[in-house]
Amino acid sequence: MGGFFFLPLMKTRLTLLFFVAILMVACNQPPAKRAVIQKQVAKAADKKVINPPLDVINIAAVGDIMLGSSYPDSTFLPPDSAKNSFKHALKDLREADLAFGNLEGVLLDTGAPVGYKLRFKHKGYLFKMPTKYGSILKDAGFDVLSVGNNHSNDFDRAGRKSTIKILDSLGVHAAGFKTHPSKVFTLNGVKYGFCAFSPNGQTVSLLHIAMAKNLIADLKSKTDIVIVSFHGGGEGADYEHVPDSAEIFKGEDRGDLRLFTHAAIDAGADVILGNGPHVARGMELYKNRLIAYSLGNFVTYKGVSVSGVCGLAPLLKICINKKGEFLNGRIVSYRQNHQTGLQPDTLNRAALRIKALTQADFIRPGLSISASGAITPSITN
Structure with a gap:
């Protein structure tokens, strides 16, 4: 250079x-x-080019974030008050034009769980992060967070209201609640539309595809780039693959994710970032737009299993043009466990796993992933 x-x-x-x-x-x-x-x-060029002919946008995206929960007691909070949660990934997150993650749980200091979840009263499966943890997310570089997932309603309206209030005060854009289905904002001269979907209560439904398409199309009419997040699919090590049908998990419809994502791009989505299964899944290009079917766990302190493949923590770096078309990308591999937290993985296991799953699940994924995690469009796409 x-x-x-x-x-x-x-x-x-x-x-x-x-x-x-x-x-x-x-x-x-x-x-x-x-x-x-x-x-x-x-x-x-003799000063005759006012704007470069090709503008590019760098996006950094990760999966589930749960920095520790004060419920049922403080033993589920990290000893450093989550201050070092992202220390190894700060460069990747902060240098992006836009950084995204899925906030698994709410930001709330006081309040009781919603009634129907009281069966978890003595277990650390309800996620209530102290409101001061919001500044950790901001400092790490996150610009956009999905709040639409199966833990959005752990602490009822108080949890949702507090979460939005804290994120708004920090300038972190969030969407996914029924009360906050989408967000429009401008960063570095680019106008973004963001929306998030989930099959769970009090969130924007992943299952109503026609409604989702209308929301996405409306965002596209107002913005340059539309980013869509979804929280769907089965959960755990047995759910790494993307089926070509609806997924039923513990009797719940978790969405037909191929149908949903393709419909979303048809409606105007430019980048689709999936989460929910707590494991990474494969990727594909559809109409030159990138779909990441699951980015797995990233920083999840207790309450979420990080054993085996659940401990793989990919950070996806995406480069798109201002039309939303995918140019190239990279999977940066991290691992996490509950003792040492998030750590770089020099063996590139997250990238290698996503590469294998992409090849297994999609006949023509439209992209190639190298052993080092570099992503490029396939010539035949």
Whole structure:
């Protein structure tokens, strides 16, 4: 890249293809450095290019986040008050133009569980994070959080109301509750629409596809890029694969995820980020838009199993253009356990597992994943 920084010294005019090549490289740079490269490209073309011909957006996405629960007691809270939860992933999260995660639980200091969940009264399966943990999410770099999942209603309306209040006060955009189905916001000159779906109570339904399409289409009419999150599918190590049908888990309809995601893209979604199974799942490109069917667990302190494949913690880096089309990406592999928390995984196990699941589940996934986690569109896509 060093030679590219001297573009203003070149005497010959760059071709459009050379512009594109440089900007594709810039896609993988931090926002500040990418802006410098784009300005130098424009200057090199005799100052006749006001805006680079190709704008790129970097997104960092992770799965479930549950930083510890004060319910049923403080023994389910981490000893460092969750301050070091993301320390190994801060660079990946903070350097993205937009960072996303699924908040599994609510931000609430006081309050009792909703009545029908009292069967878990003496177990750590109800997730109530202290409200001060909201600043940890903000500091880590998260811009967008899904709050639509099966723990959204653990503490009834008080939990949902407190969660939105805290995230709003921090400038973290959230959606997924029936009361907050979507969010429109602008970052770095790009206008985003975000919505999140789940088959659970008090959330925007994953099961009503026609309604979901209307919501997505409305967002697309108002914004540049639409990001969709869904929380669906069975849970646990036996549910790594994406079936070509509806998933029933413990008698509950958890959604036909292939049908839902394709319908969402048909309606205008540009990136689809799945969570819910507590394991990673495969990926595919559909109409040049990326679908990640599950990003598994990322930071889940107690209350969530992280044994075996449940401990794989992928961080997905996506590069798209301003039309929402997928350019390239990378799976950064982490692992977690309840003793040491989130740690980098030099064996790339999350990337290798997603690569294997993608090859197993999709005849033509439209993308290729390398052993190191690099994602590129397939030539035949």
